[in-house]
Amino acid sequence: MSEKEKTLNPDPGVCVPWEVKKAEIGEFPGNEAITKKEWEKLDDFAYNFIWFWAQR
Amino acid sequence: MNEKEMLYQKRLERYITAMDCGKPDMVPVAFGVGEWITKYTGTTLQEIYYDLDKSTDVVSEMLPGLDFDIFKGGPALWWPPMFDAMGSKLYKFPGIGVDENSTFQFNEQEYMKAEDYDEFIASPTEWLVNHYLPNISTELENPGSYRSTVALIKGAAAFAMQGGIMAAAWGKWTVENGIVGQGTGFTKAPFDTLGDALRGMKGVLLDLRRRPEKVLAACDAITPHNVNCGLAGPGADTRFPCFAPLHRGAYPFLNPKQWDTFYWPSLKATIEGMWAKGKRMLFYAEGDWTPYLEKILELPDKSIVFQIDTTDAKKAKKILGGRFCLQGGVPTTLLTYGTPEKVKEHIKRTFDELAYDGGFILDTGGVVMGDAKKENAIAMIEAARKYGIY
Incomplete structure (x- = not known):
């Protein structure tokens, strides 16, 4: 199993936690808050798409 | 503030006052444009479901001049192109699987097997992605393949497109008609999430005996x-x-002991979790919940x-009234088999009692079905305004 395939057990509203992505990026020279905010918005969209199919 | 904005504010206040168990200036009225509209517009149900522009146009033409407060939405509950893109097994839609004028059918299966419980419990979202989506989608049968990847792109794009269009x-319906949307958010009882789409009715009922833990x-x-x-x-x-259609909690799907043990605790926790953040649930108690009214007082x-x-309305009023707002009062069958006169009589009586x-x-x-009559739906709104002033 590769690092990216490890079980994440994400919280509600989350698919891939920002902390996981941030650790993969490593050094962060810019404004982390800007990138984190947009990552989490799209992550939340993906979460809602996934759970939509289970909440029919 | 223009006329429609003032109307919106008035209706919003009416809605919120009633939800807070208060007495507004008049009884708020909720209304939706159901599948019945297709009989009056020369369109097939398939057109209404597939073509979002046509579906929203039909609603836009219907709304002006109707005096109600809370809008429940248009005739198409789902957008089938998104399901087609994924090769979804969940439904048969009008024109694809069933006749072009038949309503959709849910294809209930054990999409989650009994042996999947542990992995699902360990990480529900990951299990849904890794196993459930491929199980319910013919296009995702080979995850990582060309067809699978394209289907996911199309499915997610459709989800966003539909969200944007709706x-x-x-926004247009609100601005042009001053009506208030019924709710935001969608959830279910956890037992229904498990029993509807994952394990299915047969699977979950067997689980109650074979693997209750x-x-x-x-x-x-x-x-x-x-x-x-x-x-x-x-x-x-x-x-x-938030809208929460509740299914297996209706009597007598479960016996009272099963209801107390398996259905109620997690539904109650869901409601309490939302309420802690200030969010209320439209407890859409489909079917008969009369035996459970006292338990609901725990909320x-x-x-x-x-x-x-089909809950006993008078008992609901007696037991829940003052603690929770009640919504309903008009049997869906009355809109199909009744007449405008009978609808009006019924609403007058309902107001007196509830x-x-x-x-x-x-x-x-x-949910109002496709065989309802438009004249009865209109009569409902007119009678509500005539008899609903406090």
Whole structure:
């Protein structure tokens, strides 16, 4: 199993936690808050798409 | 503030006052444009379901001149092109699987097997992605393949497209007609999430005897996700309730002991979790919930709007009235088999019995089916305004 395939057990509203992505990026020279905010918005969209199919 | 904006504010206040168990200036009225509209527009149900522009146009043409408060939405509950893109096995839609004028059918299967419980409980979202989506989607049968990847791109794009189109339509309906949307967010009882789409009715009922501890653990694992789904994301609106269609909790799917053990604790926790964040649930109690009215009193005051379908309405008023707003009062069958005169008589009686001290929203008991008559739906609104002034 590769690092990216490890079980994440994400919280509600989350698919891939920002902390996981941030650790993969490593050094962060810019404004982390800007990138984190947009990552989490799209992550939340993906979460809602996934759970939509289970909440029919 | 223009005329429509003032109308919106008035209707909003009416809605919120009733949800808080108060007595507004008149009984708020909820209304939706159901599948019945196709009989009057020369369109097939397939056109209405597939073509979002046509579906929203039909609603836009219907709304002007109708005096009601709370809008429940248009005739198409789902957008089949998204399901087609994924090769979804979940439904048969009008024109694909069933006749072009037949309503959709749910294809219930055990999409989650009994042996999947542990992995699902350990990480529900990951299990849904890794196993459930491929199980319910023919296009995803070979994850990582060309067809699978394209299907996921198309499915997610369709989800966003539909969201954008419907948000614009709701904005237009609100601005042009001064009506208030019924709610934001969508959730379910955890037992229903498990029993509807994952294990299916047969699977979950067998599980109650063969692996009850797994059912309870799965419901516990689903609960925080259902709180999140109901809240519709962090920082989302809390003025309006989230819609929660409740299925297997209706009597007599489960016996009272099973209901107490398997259905109620996680539903109650979902409602309490949402209410802690200020979000109310439209407790859409489909079917008969009369035996459980006393248990519902365990919930925090005003944390739900209780939908009366075939629940004994007078008992619901006696037991829940004053603690929770009640919504309903018009049997869906009355709109199909009744006449405008009978609808009006019924609404007058309903107001006398259920609305006299506030905390009541007039609505149909359940989802209005395609065989309802337009003249009865209009009669419902007109009678509500005639008899609904406090």
